[in-house]
Amino acid sequence: MDAEEKLSCYKVGSLPTVFYVPDFITDSEETFLLHNIYGVNASKWKPMKNRRLQNWGGVVHEKGLLPQPLPPWLTNLTKRMYEELGLFPSPLNHVLINEYLPNQGIMPHQDGPAYFPVVAILSLGSPAVMDFTPHARLKLDSQDNTDKDSEGGTLEIGEEKWLDDHHPFSVLLMPRSLLIFKDQAYSDYLHGIQDSAVHCYDGVINETEALKYKESDGHHCSSEEALETIGKEECKNIPRTSNRVSLTCRMVPKVHKNLFRF
Numbered sequence: 001m002d003a004e005e006k007l008s009c010y011k012v013g014s015l016p017t018v019f020y021v022p023d024f025i026t027d028s029e030e031t032f033l034l035h036n037i038y039g040v041n042a043s044k045w046k047p048m049k050n051r052r053l054q055n056w057g058g059v060v061h062e063k064g065l066l067p068q069p070l071p072p073w074l075t076n077l078t079k080r081m082y083e084e085l086g087l088f089p090s091p092l093n094h095v096l097i098n099e100y101l102p103n104q105g106i107m108p109h110q111d112g113p114a115y116f117p118v119v120a121i122l123s124l125g126s127p128a129v130m131d132f133t134p135h136a137r138l139k140l141d142s143q144d145n146t147d148k149d150s151e152g153g154t155l156e157i158g159e160e161k162w163l164d165d166h167h168p169f170s171v172l173l174m175p176r177s178l179l180i181f182k183d184q185a186y187s188d189y190l191h192g193i194q195d196s197a198v199h200c201y202d203g204v205i206n207e208t209e210a211l212k213y214k215e216s217d218g219h220h221c222s223s224e225e226a227l228e229t230i231g232k233e234e235c236k237n238i239p240r241t242s243n244r245v246s247l248t249c250r251m252v253p254k255v256h257k258n259l260f261r262f
């Protein structure tokens, strides 16, 4: 099986370019990564308004990357992603690590133009739901909405209409899973995580794939309490009881060897 065939087994939802790989890493690899992430000098954490982050691989500018080598504890992972996924034209050279407290998230956004348009997000710690919303330019304006509404009235919130069969969708990100999205999912959609301590996973595009692994894992997940409630029909909510740490792994094609040669 080549990389493309292998990846097609992990396709979720109706877009051809969203993939969810449950248990991409093992428990001990998760522990190893968290140990290194929390072992760095405190100054490596950059506080943001609603999360904090570590930047590895160098500084990304609009025009490219001022590179720094990735630390050895990340290179096994990036090498594996490069080789196994077969989606990047050259080895991944940039990793952004985000840490979210249970009530923190990230505003809907599109990743910057400096990156090659494939992103691989590894999740650690607490589960979370990531929401994808079609870009505003793909929204029919309110006049169009009213025209298309069969009742002739105004649309309720949540009934927005989108061009070309674009629809909002959500993905449940379990610990140790890998989410990959590219092309249309990268350029036509914003992605974000709500900053609430409870996430609803009703209707996520990968419910089966995400929950299949929960029964058998038997490990001591930092979010065990949260996991217990998952999968019960009456309660499709995840209480985010502990921190979530994500590793956003990407490739910046344009690398600047010299600081002054931008």
Ligand SMILES: O=C(O)CCC(=O)C(=O)O
Pocket (backbone or CB within 6 Å): 096, 098, 106, 111, 121, 130, 191, 246, 248
């Ligand atoms: O934490 C995540 O899963 C998403 C992070 C993200 O979208 C980003 O760093 O651009």
Ligand SMILES: [Fe+2]
Pocket (backbone or CB within 6 Å): 109, 110, 111, 191
């Ligand atoms: Fe992002």
